[in-house]
Amino acid sequence: MADAENTIIMETSKGTVTIDLRPDLAPGHCARIKELAREGFYDGIIFHRVIDGFMAQVGCPDGTGMGGSDKPNLQAEFNAEPHVRGICSMARTNQPHSANSQFFICFDDARFLDNQYTVWGQVSAGMDVIDQLQKGEPPRNPDSIVSMKVAADS
Secondary structure, X not given: OOXXXXXXXXXXXXXXXXXXXXXXXXXXXXXXXXXXXXXXXXXXXEEEEEEOOOEEEEOOOOOOOOOXXXXXXXXXXXXXXXXXXXXXXXXXXXXXXOOOOOEEEEOOOOHXXXXXXXXXXXXXXXXXXXXXXXXXXXXXXXXXXXXEEEHHHO
16 A cells, blocks of 8 residues: 555445545545545445446435535546546536535446546455445445545554
8 A cells, every 4th residue: 555644445335445545636525535534424324326337426424315524515626537447536416516525436437527527536456346336326225335444544
């Protein structure tokens, strides 16, 4: 692990996923992900939208896709990093500066999202775990994040 302060360890109901943060691309978003992880915000939250061949979305505290943290929304940090398999990017409404706590992990290329959503990380281990998540919008028996931590803290 190159940089424990910029590595997220996400324990899911299907197994462990390691995410390398990209503060070079999205410093504000990486800081928010770490802040929420350190507060335990993501622990127990379900993957509420999992679309085969597209992405798995998580981070809504009420599991509906409509909620977020009590922190202010983030200013967009759109970047040219391509939305390809394993990319972690922030979900938002149709307003550019509405990302808060929800994010998604791409199963496959989703290049039509490039420069419109903020890429903040990349799965470096455990994409096989993401592939196993229960599919659906919402899934009938959704998987969840058991715990999400900054590697430097463990």
